[in-house]
Amino acid sequence: MQLMQRGAVLCAAAGHSHVHGSCRSSPYKVVLISPGDKNRPIACVYSSETGKWGNLIPAVVEYEVYLAFKPGVLVGNVLYWLSEDLSDMDLLFLEKFTDDIVEFDLDRQSLAVIKGPPCLNDSCRHQIIQAEDGDVGLAMLSYPKFELWQRKVNCHGDTTWLLWKTVQMDTILGIPPLIEGAMRKRDILGYDEDNGAVFLYVDGNVYVVQLKSMQSRKIHETNYTTEYHPFTSFYAPGIAIADGCDGAEMLDDRLV
Numbered sequence: 026m027q028l029m030q031r032g033a034v035l036c037a038a039a040g041h042s043h044v045h046g047s048c049r050s051s052p053y054k055v056v057l058i059s060p061g062d063k064n065r066p067i068a069c070v071y072s073s074e075t076g077k078w079g080n081l082i083p084a085v086v087e088y089e090v091y092l093a094f095k096p097g098v099l100v101g102n103v104l105y106w107l108s109e110d111l112s113d114m115d116l117l118f119l120e121k122f123t124d125d126i127v128e129f130d131l132d133r134q135s136l137a138v139i140k141g142p143p144c145l146n147d148s149c150r151h152q153i154i155q156a157e158d159g160d161v162g163l164a165m166l167s168y169p170k171f172e173l174w175q176r177k178v179n180c181h182g183d184t185t186w187l188l189w190k191t192v193q194m195d196t197i198l199g200i201p202p203l204i205e206g207a208m209r210k211r212d213i214l215g216y217d218e219d220n221g222a223v224f225l226y227v228d229g230n231v232y233v234v235q236l237k238s239m240q241s242r243k244i245h246e247t248n249y250t251t252e253y254h255p256f257t258s259f260y261a262p263g264i265a266i267a268d269g270c271d272g273a274e275m276l277d278d279r280l281v
Contacts, residue, residue: 032057033097033104035131037074056097056104056129058136068129068136082129084136096254097129098153098218100161104129105153108138126153142174142186152213152223154236156189164216164223164236168209169194169202173236198225198232198241215253224253 037052055071068082097104108125124141141163156162156175163186165172173190194211195202214224214231225232225241229248234241 031097031106033099035099035104037072054131056131058106058127058129066127066136066138070131070134079134082134082136084138086138095152095215095252098155098216100153100155100218101159102131103161104131105161107151107153139176139184150211150213152216154216154223155218155221157237162189164213166194166211166213166225168211171197192239194227197234197239198227198243200227212250214250215255217255219255226250 033056035054035056037054052072052074054073056068057071058066058068065086066084070079070082071077072079095107097106106127108123108127124143126139126141128137128139129135130137144165150166152164154162154164154173156173158175160175160177162173162175165174171192171194172188174186175189177185177187179185194200210226210228212226214226216223217233221236222233223236224244225234226247230246231244231253232241233244
């Protein structure tokens with residue numbers, strides 16, 4: 026197995042008054058994670074302020090890992106990616122996640138692989154999130170319940186995964202419980218880290234769920250499950266684009 030190249034674009038505005046979400050003209054960074062020699066992942070960071078790529082940053086230990094297709098999630102100033110197991114692909118080509126999580130710390134410029142909670146190997150439907158206290162967390166979807174986990178690090182550097190919250194899916198989404206013996210189609214389609222919300226697919230319906238309040242809203246109906254990628258656009262001020270409009274007039278936060 027190999028780690029395939031993945032990336033993330035981040036706002037690099039350093040001012041205390043800056044609020045992420047309207048970052049269109051702010052400086053930005055691009056983080057790429059790629060395979061290295063002997064399956065040792067490497068990272069590299071591009072800065073729009075300098076217009077240059079930084080030095081290659083290897084993982085602290087040699088590790089073989091394959092990143093899942095889900096986008097990386099920024100928690101504090103650390104990026105996290107889920108990994109998957111390609112050794113046992115099923116006929117439906119469903120992602121089989123492992124308990125390995127790739128961690129890139131932008132402050133320390135360090136790349137590492139950490140372990141998720143023990144139950145992660147048994148879950149095909151989970152998403153990296155930010156817990157309420159700013160720690161990295163995981164949302165796991167397993168009907169009829171929805172579990173939220175968070176990772177705690179003590180003063181000695183020892184880590185523990187704690188079950189933070191468990192709620193019933195029927196209660197969250199306002200849907201009737203299943204008839205005994207029936208199966209429910211469900212998946213986690215994406216995560217909006219700026220607003221602390223996940224996108225859930227259940228029985229042909231897509232919902233957005235605010236993790237803090239556990240309030241939900243139905244978005245639309247569909248027979249297809251596809252990844253949702255909320256993003257904030259960036260542009261160079263003063264550059265005219267379509268129809269002679271400035272980038273600020275044309276680009277907006279969009280959900281695709």
